[in-house]
Amino acid sequence: MQVTATDASTSDKEAPPPPPPATIAFEGVHGRNPLADASFGAMCRRLPSVLGHTARMAWAVDRTGVVLLLACQLLTGAAAAVVLAFTAQAMTHLLGTGAVSERLHAAMPALVVVATAAGIGRISSALSSYADTRITPLLMTEADITLVAAVCRVEASAYGEDGFADQQEAAEVGVTRTRTMLQDAQRFMSALIRMVAASGVITTLHPLMLPLLLLAVLPAGVGAVLSARIDYETHYLNVGDRNVRSMMRWWATYSRYGDEVRANGMTGYLIYWYRALSDRVDQRTLTAAPRMLRIVLATSALGGLFLLGTWATLAWLATTGRVALPIAATAIVAVQTTLAALSQFVIHGAAMFHTSLYLADMRSFLDMASRRAPKRGDLEIPPRVEEICLDEVVYRYPGKDDPAVAGVSLTLRRGEILAIVGENGSGKSTLAKLITGILLSDKGRVLWDGIDLAHADPDAVWKRTALVPQNFACWPLRTRENITLGQPHTYDDGPVWDVVDAVGMREAIEKLPQQLDTLLAKELWGGAELSGGQWQRLVCGRALYRQTPLLILDEPTSQMDARGEHGIFLEIRRIAAQRMTIVVTHQLENTRLADRILVMDKGQVIEQGTYEDLVNGGGLFAELAALAKDR
Numbered sequence: 145m146q147v148t149a150t151d152a153s154t155s156d157k158e159a160p161p162p163p164p165p166a167t168i169a170f171e172g173v174h175g176r177n178p179l180a181d182a183s184f185g186a187m188c189r190r191l192p193s194v195l196g197h198t199a200r201m202a203w204a205v206d207r208t209g210v211v212l213l214l215a216c217q218l219l220t221g222a223a224a225a226v227v228l229a230f231t232a233q234a235m236t237h238l239l240g241t242g243a244v245s246e247r248l249h250a251a252m253p254a255l256v257v258v259a260t261a262a263g264i265g266r267i268s269s270a271l272s273s274y275a276d277t278r279i280t281p282l283l284m285t286e287a288d289i290t291l292v293a294a295v296c297r298v299e300a301s302a303y304g305e306d307g308f309a310d311q312q313e314a315a316e317v318g319v320t321r322t323r324t325m326l327q328d329a330q331r332f333m334s335a336l337i338r339m340v341a342a343s344g345v346i347t348t349l350h351p352l353m354l355p356l357l358l359l360a361v362l363p364a365g366v367g368a369v370l371s372a373r374i375d376y377e378t379h380y381l382n383v384g385d386r387n388v389r390s391m392m393r394w395w396a397t398y399s400r401y402g403d404e405v406r407a408n409g410m411t412g413y414l415i416y417w418y419r420a421l422s423d424r425v426d427q428r429t430l431t432a433a434p435r436m437l438r439i440v441l442a443t444s445a446l447g448g449l450f451l452l453g454t455w456a457t458l459a460w461l462a463t464t465g466r467v468a469l470p471i472a473a474t475a476i477v478a479v480q481t482t483l484a485a486l487s488q489f490v491i492h493g494a495a496m497f498h499t500s501l502y503l504a505d506m507r508s509f510l511d512m513a514s515r516r517a518p519k520r521g522d523l524e525i526p527p528r529v530e531e532i533c534l535d536e537v538v539y540r541y542p543g544k545d546d547p548a549v550a551g552v553s554l555t556l557r558r559g560e561i562l563a564i565v566g567e568n569g570s571g572k573s574t575l576a577k578l579i580t581g582i583l584l585s586d587k588g589r590v591l592w593d594g595i596d597l598a599h600a601d602p603d604a605v606w607k608r609t610a611l612v613p614q615n616f617a618c619w620p621l622r623t624r625e626n627i628t629l630g631q632p633h634t635y636d637d638g639p640v641w642d643v644v645d646a647v648g649m650r651e652a653i654e655k656l657p658q659q660l661d662t663l664l665a666k667e668l669w670g671g672a673e674l675s676g677g678q679w680q681r682l683v684c685g686r687a688l689y690r691q692t693p694l695l696i697l698d699e700p701t702s703q704m705d706a707r708g709e710h711g712i713f714l715e716i717r718r719i720a721a722q723r724m725t726i727v728v729t730h731q732l733e734n735t736r737l738a739d740r741i742l743v744m745d746k747g748q749v750i751e752q753g754t755y756e757d758l759v760n761g762g763g764l765f766a767e768l769a770a771l772a773k774d775r
């Protein structure tokens with residue numbers, strides 16, 4: 145095949161404009177706007193359950209804080225009621241007949257009660273803010289950890305399902321909104337209590353006043369709910385784009401990929417891409433803004449009209465003598481208090497409705513994650529496993545037409561080294577994931593000493609496996625944890641240094657500023673960085689440290705120098721007798737150490753045997769081995 149090269153330095157002039165970011169038209173099972181089938185009524189009915197969930201979470205993280213918060217809310221409300229009731233009493237005396245000093249004297253006890261209640265109200269309101277400050281961070285951490293744990297626990301196959309990532313993104317917004325939820329709920333409750341207290345007083349002044357005040361604030365509430373729906377609709381439309389944008393942001397700015405970005409001239413396009421996607425997100429938000437403005441203007445005008453009506457009614461009641469002057473004066477204070485409480489009640493009720501939309505996303509993701517958590521069975525796997533059998537195993541990734549593994553049967557015995565080879569995409573890594581139970585087969589069975597992995601406790605299985613994956617993680621942890629991660633704690637570093645020696649890393653680690661205590665993340669202060677091959681050696685060390693009955697190495701030496709690779713394979717052979725070892729590799733020379741080699745093609749095993757059998761067998765293995773030598 146002849147490749148026509150493009151000269152990057154001269155091709156700028158005739159280059160077509162860069163393509164905009166792909167549009168994500170998401171139509172999977174989860175790709176439904178929850179608002180489309182959630183009416184205002186339905187959302188209001190869901191509100192108590194969302195509130196209840198927040199309350200339960202708050203109760204679990206800080207009982208004292210919750211009790212303090214509730215007690216202070218009640219106290220604030222009671223204080224407001226006392227202030228109003230005694231203001232009415234004081235007014236009656238102050239605006240009554242007689243000398244000013246006598247009227248003042250008569251009003252004094254009521255005024256003292258008003259001042260004391262107002263003071264208590266302020267103190268309890270400050271204490272409830274304190275309780276809120278105590279609970280909120282704990283609540284957010286709890287929600288965040290619940291989400292992280294749920295994602296870590298789902299079946300690995302769930303990651304590939306339609307909408308999983310977008311639902312996760314929506315749920316993460318829910319986590320940040322947990323903070324607002326507590327504040328909204330607290331303000332809503334406090335407004336409710338103050339409103340009940342104030343409306344009791346105002347109704348005693350005149351029965352017409354309360355309905356009039358309600359009318360005055362209702363338009364603002366309706367406006368807030370309608371705006372909340374529009375805001376959420378926009379948020380929902382943006383979920384997919386925001387998800388991709390945050391992934392790209394991480395990839396573009398992560399120091400590990402910085403060389404590739406720079407030396408391949410990607411910066412310009414990446415920034416263009418990022419801006420184009422951000423513009424698309426902003427555009428949706430801007431389109432919604434005039435609709436929101438119209439709603440706010442209309443509902444404010446209506447609310448203003450109703451408020452004018454309330455004041456006019458009060459003036460009419462006072463001038464026509466339907467209420468006495470002292471009562472009218474109290475009514476002015478009561479109207480102000482009730483109005484403030486009512487608007488807070490309506491505004492925070494709408495805000496809670498708004499937040500609950502996001503929290504409902506978090507809940508539905510958590511529900512989905514718990515449905516997708518492994519439910520396999522509780523069979524234990526013994527510490528010593530003699531045999532793993534695969535019986536006509538088939539696996540197809542979600543959304544794919546062809547199975548990645550299409551009917552593989554094999555038996556692997558303790559002490560055996562099995563190599564799996566084949567061209568890209570032939571199903572080697574998928575087969576490894578099926579053998580370890582990371583994926584469960586759609587058809588057929590994987591048996592560990594007769595125990596079907598579909599009925600075994602997955603943690604019990606993974607206690608017996610060690611895997612060097614093709615794409616491994618370079619954890620920003622200390623060197624020691626990078627080796628012992630996933631292991632029970634040990635009291636001395638002896639076993640850690642043993643594997644460090646086994647993978648030939650002693651010299652490199654001894655040169656690190658704090659040896660095993662060095663943080664392996666250059667981007668963090670005090671951290672150090674390893675080379676690609678050194679990282680891969682460390683990852684092999686991590687798997688060797690586990691000393692499990694099954695060891696799987698998927699392309700374990702792809703970044704290593706010849707000495708490193710030689711050392712790793714020597715070590716694999718040295719420890720092979722106590723376990724089953726599987727090596728997935730494209731370096732066919734490395735398969736010489738295997739007792740048996742499987743050659744995979746299109747998800748099936750098409751050849752198997754020793755290196756000598758296969759290299760002389762005239763099949764795919766022989767062809768690939770010849771290609772490897774043809775330079």
Ligand SMILES: Nc1ncnc2c1ncn2[C@@H]1O[C@H](COP(=O)(O)OP(=O)(O)OP(=O)(O)O)[C@@H](O)[C@H]1O
Nearest residue numbers: 304541544548566567568569570571572573574575
């Ligand atoms: N997470 C996934 N979701 C969907 N399809 C996948 C996923 N992982 C792999 N596949 C598909 O399954 C098939 C087998 O992939 P697999 O990774 O097992 O191949 P492989 O033999 O290990 O390839 P390579 O040599 O490139 O590592 C391929 O067609 C691939 O596109």
